[in-house]
Amino acid sequence: MTTTTSEEALLLKNFFAEVSEVERDNEVIRILACFKLNAFEHLNLPFDSSPDDVKKQYRKLSLMVHPDKCKHPQAKEAFTDMKALCLTQSFA
Numbered sequence: 001m002t003t004t005t006s007e008e009a010l011l012l013k014n015f016f017a018e019v020s021e022v023e024r025d026n027e028v029i030r031i032l033a034c035f036k037l038n039a040f041e042h043l044n045l046p047f048d049s050s051p052d053d054v055k056k057q058y059r060k061l062s063l064m065v066h067p068d069k070c071k072h073p074q075a076k077e078a079f080t081d082m083k084a085l086c087l088t089q090s091f092a
Contacts, residue, residue, distance in 0.1 A: 024064055025070070044057065065079050065082065
């Protein structure tokens with residue numbers, strides 16, 4: 001069985017889409033398991049992170065677990081938890 005270049009490209013694209021979805025799901029689970037008052041744990045950053053690092057990580061994770069982009073059933077809850085905590089800590 002031979003595959004054409006376009007078929008290989010499609011297979012590779014589908015593979016990376018599945019990997020991306022698994023990463024999103026894992027991030028939702030990790031955020032929901034965090035201690036609810038520790039913004040650094042939610043963002044997966046050390047306590048001595050710079051404000052710029054915090055903002056970059058918040059943006060990255062908020063896009064990753066956003067309910068419109070992540071199909072995980074608890075994505076909305078993870079996104080809301082992270083957003084609320086970061087806003088109360090003045091990180092976002």
